[in-house]
Amino acid sequence: MRRDAFLKSLAVLAAAGTLPMAARASTNIKMMIPANPGGGWDTTGRALGKAMTDAKVVDTVSFDNKGGAAGALGLAQFVNGSKGDPNAIMVMGAVMLGGIITGKPPVSLSQATPLARLTTExxxxxxxxxxxxxxxxxxxxxxxxxxxxxxxxxxxxxxxxxxxxxxxxxxxxxxxxxxxxxxxxxxxxxxxxxxxxxxxxxxxxxxxxxxxxxxxxxxxxxxxxxxxxxxxxxxxxxxxxxxxxxxNWRGVYGAGGITPEQRKTLTELVIKATKSKAWAEAVEKNNWTPAVISGAEFEKFVDDDFASLRATMVKSGMV
The missing domain is CATH 3.40.190.10 (Periplasmic binding protein-like II)
Structure with a gap:
């Protein structure tokens, strides 16, 4: 086979997701968990990481715990340290929205890229x-x-x-x-x-x-x-x-500044992981309710929930 024809065939296989593992670039995910060990975000992040490696959609997942201020400290580190990184993801959820409303951190969730909601608890x-x-x-x-x-x-x-x-x-x-x-x-x-x-x-x-x-x-x-x-x-x-x-829902975001194609790839990795046996076992063990949505639907959900939480917190005298 001619070299140009061989390269074209590799491109077709890669697009179809059937590229042999030996020829596929490794994927090493860096996961920010914006909380100390032992809580819901930590459990969710590590369960997702295990599901991603067990499902063989990535090669490795490393974790970085940064707790404090309802996730705002971890969010700031993620926004400032991961911009443009297509292999960086962050666990987040309703708690982070509440913390942003009460704490008004110097960084915004809009500086990261929404990927998917995972569960409700x-x-x-x-x-x-x-x-x-x-x-x-x-x-x-x-x-x-x-x-x-x-x-x-x-x-x-x-x-x-x-x-x-x-x-x-x-x-x-x-x-x-x-x-x-x-x-x-x-x-x-x-x-x-x-x-x-x-x-x-x-x-x-x-x-x-x-x-x-x-x-x-x-x-x-x-x-x-x-x-x-x-x-x-x-x-x-x-x-x-x-x-x-x-x-209380939980989801994942990607870094800010990634391309639409990189966002799509990351989202697909997460969605594939949620269809694995390891993820199903984690959902059952932790009494989570599966609530997977992604893309524009997830983005709209976050915006709507932010507004709803703010209204609830105003009524409750928290804002």
Whole structure:
């Protein structure tokens, strides 16, 4: 075969995704996780990385954890350090939008490139095992008497559990600005505070607390879903007369300054990974609800959710 014909055939194979591995350029993904180890973003990012390598859509995935300010510190590092890099991705989600609304960081999410939404997860509120309270009703009654006496512990300011706590206060007729909320930089820190009895009520994604609930180290109060979650014997807030429902989604962005073709390639890698056995196992293990969307649909979703979250936070006295 002539050299020019051979090169053309390679180009056709590459376009079809059937280029032999030996001839294909390696893909080494650099993943920014804008939170400390042990939380929802960390779990999501590492599960996605495993799915990408197990599905053989990439060769390697390296991780960089940078927690703080509801993901704003990691976002800043990602925006400033990865511009134009077609192999850089960042885990993000509703919490980052809330942090941007409350914190007004110097960088914008628009400086990165939307790729795909992956999952939705509802929050659970828990008590330390030795808590004096037995249920959410008792917590709310004490909240009405003395808002500052209930110390809520969870993710960064603007996280979905922070918003939910403010919404619970507003529903109970308490000024949301008076709630005593303690923000932690990662799920590991929040978990340690709850287990140590350093907060009254803890909130996070169900996946982060499920093992502690099963072993009796935490007492589950309520989930933030509209109806009871399948296979989860925890009442909703609405069941307990509290008109609050809020979900927490997670997704991934690429670096700013990449080309449309590079964006398409990255998005396809992520989507292929979500169809792998490894990803399906992670979804089931963590009680995540699959919610994959990409492209323009995802971009519009982020814009709409930002506006909706801002409106909710304004009503709840957080902005």
């Amino acid at each position: 509802y929050n659970v509120f828990v008590l330390p095992a030795n808590s004096q309270f037995k249920n959410m009703k008792e917590v709310v009654e004490q909240l009405k008497k003395d808002p500052g006496s209930i110390k809520w512990g969870g993710g960064s300011r603007g996280s979905t559990e922070h918003i939910a706590a403010a919404m619970i206060a507003r529903d109970a007729g308490v000024d949301p600005s008076k709630i005593n909320y303690v923000a932690f930089r990662g799920g590991g820190e929040a978990t340690a505070a709850i287990l140590g009895g350093n907060v009254t009520v803890g909130g996070s994604g169900l996946s982060e607390f499920s093992e502690y609930i099963k072993t009796g180290k935490m007492k589950a109060l309520a989930v933030t879903s509209g109806t009871r979650m399948k296979g989860v014997d925890i009442p909703t807030l609405k069941e307990q007369g509290i008109n609050v429902e809020i979900g």
